[in-house]
Every structure is written in C-alpha cells, then in structure tokens.
Amino acid sequence: MTSGTSINTPAAVGTLIRARRQDRGLSQQTLADRSGVSRKFLMDLEAGHDRAELGKSLAVLAALGLSLEATDPLPRGRDYDPERRDYAQTFTQLLADRDFEFAIKMLADYATASLKAGKPLLQRSPRLKEPHWSAALAGITKYTAHRLGQPAPSWTKRIKPLNEPWMPAESYRHVREPMKQLTMSETPQELAAMNVYIRERSLATA
Known part of the structure; x- marks a missing residue:
C-alpha cells in the first residue's frame, strides 16, 4: 500500500497541484485547457482560495473523519510556504x-x-x-x-x-x-x- 500525504487544507491542495504542474513543464493555461476549467479557477485553486468551494468540501470530509490523500509528498521549501517565500x-x-x-x-x-x-x-x-x-x-x-x-x-x-x-x-x-x-x-x-x-x-x- 502506497503511503500518502494527508490533504486537509485548500492551501495544501494548491501547493501539490502547482508543484506537479511545474514539474511537468505545463503552463497554467495548458493545464486549464486540458482540465476543462478556466485559468482563473486554476489560479484560485493553486493559491489555496476556498472560493472554489474546495474549502467547504474539505470541511465536510473532515467532519466525516475523511481526508484526501496524494501519492506524492507535499513539496517543502521557501517557494511553497507563503511566510518563507522569496x-x-x-x-x-x-x-x-x-x-x-x-x-x-x-x-x-x-x-x-x-x-x-x-x-x-x-x-x-x-x-x-x-x-x-x-x-x-x-x-x-x-x-x-x-x-x-x-x-x-x-x-x-x-x-x-x-x-x-x-x-x-x-x-x-x-x-x-x-x-x-x-x-x-x-x-x-x-x-x-x-x-x-x-x-x-x-x-x-x-
């Protein structure tokens, strides 16, 4: 069984998506096009904004004792932490x-x-x-x-x-x-x- 990373905040989801997109060399527009969403939606998602309804969805999951998991560990470092970002x-x-x-x-x-x-x-x-x-x-x-x-x-x-x-x-x-x-x-x-x-x-x- 693959050990995953617990995802329990919009910011964590945004961090993971942005890191994976950058690793694959995709622009936001390219990923948005492939996903069938607007670039604005993707930007909000990457920025961890709960206005994309993700925050409410995670709150419901948490209330049920559930969480999202990813097979990739969350990236760490200054670029992924708003309070340490350069x-x-x-x-x-x-x-x-x-x-x-x-x-x-x-x-x-x-x-x-x-x-x-x-x-x-x-x-x-x-x-x-x-x-x-x-x-x-x-x-x-x-x-x-x-x-x-x-x-x-x-x-x-x-x-x-x-x-x-x-x-x-x-x-x-x-x-x-x-x-x-x-x-x-x-x-x-x-x-x-x-x-x-x-x-x-x-x-x-x-």
Whole structure:
C-alpha cells in the first residue's frame, strides 16, 4: 500500500497541484485547457482560495473523519510556504515571464502572508526594474505595517509615487470605468499615496 500525504487544507491542495504542474513543464493555461476549467479557477485553486468551494468540501470530509490523500509528498521549501517565500525573486520571475495575472495574485498572497507572519515580509527592497510593481509592493508593505502597528521598512521611503494612477489589473485586461471608481474608493490610503489602486478586500484575508 502506497503511503500518502494527508490533504486537509485548500492551501495544501494548491501547493501539490502547482508543484506537479511545474514539474511537468505545463503552463497554467495548458493545464486549464486540458482540465476543462478556466485559468482563473486554476489560479484560485493553486493559491489555496476556498472560493472554489474546495474549502467547504474539505470541511465536510473532515467532519466525516475523511481526508484526501496524494501519492506524492507535499513539496517543502521557501517557494511553497507563503511566510518563507522569496517574494523579491517571485515577482522578478513573474514579471520577466509577463505573467501579470498571477503576479496580482501574488500581491494578495504577499499581503496576507505578511499579516499572518506579524510583519511585512519584504524587509529589503525587491529591486524590481518595473516602477509600477515597485510602487505596488511599497504601498502594500506600508499598508501591512500600518495594520500591524509597525513602522514600514526603510526601503519603502525610497520608492516614489507613480506619476499617473495605475491599477495592476490593467496589466492584462480592460477595467471598466464603474469598476475603476469602485476600486479607487476602496483602496487603502497607503497604496493610493503611491498612485496604485487595489481594493482592500482583494489584498488581505488575514
């Protein structure tokens, strides 16, 4: 009998799926196409979001004393643990690949992981070449520091606000005017000060 790995959280399932996909050299779109699902659904699944109903399904299984098992062990290491992930490297790679959609998911992941860890996880500048994303990370770092009642890391003070308003979502899709207005009205002041606009509800779940 094969010894399996107990799967009891959405994050564990997402970690396993993302690791296996990467091992097989598949893009998210390719896997989504092969699975008959949208890329957005797959991204949510890999990110461990329970909005895909996985969280509720696992809760029912747990109530029955059941769990999912995988023949592969869960991958370990910094890349698979949000609180230990090298976010500077993660964003450098995602932006080099022009994977802006998943980069936005990682902005939320960074904010949530920082709040859970009790400190902004980017204590040093990520040194990104793209000023828009540098401003976004600086704003999120200030936002998480404020929520935690801490001073923001010194590197955030060196990042200048953008000259024009920017929404990361516009990196890969058109944002209609009503959604722009809603996003701007619900953006934390730390991000708005950098001229970057992301709804607070899209950032932090911790």
